[in-house]
Amino acid sequence: MIWDEPWTQIAMQEGGTTIPPPKSLLAEGQEFRCVRCTNPLLDLQVWADLVGSRWTTEELGMRLEGAWIPCFYDKGELVATCVMRPSSEYWILETLRARKGYGRPLIRAVIPWLYDKSDGPFTMAYTWELGLPGLLGAWWKGWLGSATAIQYGWSWTAEEGTCGFCPRAWEPLGPRLALPTLFHDASGAAIVSDSGLGDGWGYVTLLRGEPDWGAIAKKGGWRFIWYRGPTGPKGFEWTGEFVVVGLLNKRGHVASLEWCTAEIA
Numbered sequence: 001m002i003w004d005e006p007w008t009q010i011a012m013q014e015g016g017t018t019i020p021p022p023k024s025l026l027a028e029g030q031e032f033r034c035v036r037c038t039n040p041l042l043d044l045q046v047w048a049d050l051v052g053s054r055w056t057t058e059e060l061g062m063r064l065e066g067a068w069i070p071c072f073y074d075k076g077e078l079v080a081t082c083v084m085r086p087s088s089e090y091w092i093l094e095t096l097r098a099r100k101g102y103g104r105p106l107i108r109a110v111i112p113w114l115y116d117k118s119d120g121p122f123t124m125a126y127t128w129e130l131g132l133p134g135l136l137g138a139w140w141k142g143w144l145g146s147a148t149a150i151q152y153g154w155s156w157t158a159e160e161g162t163c164g165f166c167p168r169a170w171e172p173l174g175p176r177l178a179l180p181t182l183f184h185d186a187s188g189a190a191i192v193s194d195s196g197l198g199d200g201w202g203y204v205t206l207l208r209g210e211p212d213w214g215a216i217a218k219k220g221g222w223r224f225i226w227y228r229g230p231t232g233p234k235g236f237e238w239t240g241e242f243v244v245v246g247l248l249n250k251r252g253h254v255a256s257l258e259w260c261t262a263e264i265a
Contacts, residue, residue: 012145063262153241154232
């Protein structure tokens with residue numbers, strides 16, 4: 001990542017910075033573009049292959065509506081990408097995928113683009129899922145300066161039809177939901193988003209109360225449900241993951257560390 005970059009070091013300090021980030025110089029044959037999913041310069045199928053998604057191009061168009069897609073090319077080949085979603089408080093970094101050695105130049109190009117697109121200083125929100133060794137390593141290297149909270153990953157597993165050694169036998173109950181869907185009952189509500197991988201996973205993006213997870217799983221065709229938060233809902237178990245919730249260049253009060261988007265998982 002870019003946590004040891006001079007501008008990033010300043011932006012991780014209390015109050016952030018208004019200093020413009022430096023524009024990075026690209027090597028010969030390299031190109032950076034930030035486009036909408038409808039831009040003809042972007043081949044969504046090639047993009048999906050790099051990201052590792054099994055959403056159809058039509059579904060990707062629905063899930064990426066309103067988002068910007070930074071793309072980094074080397075000799076005409078897409079080698080790194082992510083998704084930037086604007087909100088009222090910050091830009092949300094999602095779906096960062098890069099071939100070895102290309103993650104840093106991608107983010108180096110994204111940050112000046114965000115500054116120009118925002119007409120000045122901006123805040124970038126992100127999550128970073130780590131195991132204990134990774135978390136300790138990030139802390140030791142000083143990479144957690146923009147962390148606002150350390151949460152945990154939690155998972156729920158359906159009681160019926162589970163088989164840890166034969167996941168391919170699982171089939172969804174119905175057509176997968178192309179967009180995050182609100183489920184609610186008398187006990188609570190949750191917005192859950194399908195992984196898009198056909199693996200039976202749904203991801204909670206917003207939770208209030210204690211809804212019936214079994215009913216939600218049946219309606220969404222999920223075998224597993226994942227949630228991030230300081231504590232797990234009833235019936236969820238800790239996955240062993242630590243989830244860093246960060247705000248790079250945080251300047252002042254931020255109302256919420258929750259965001260509900262159609263992330264390309």
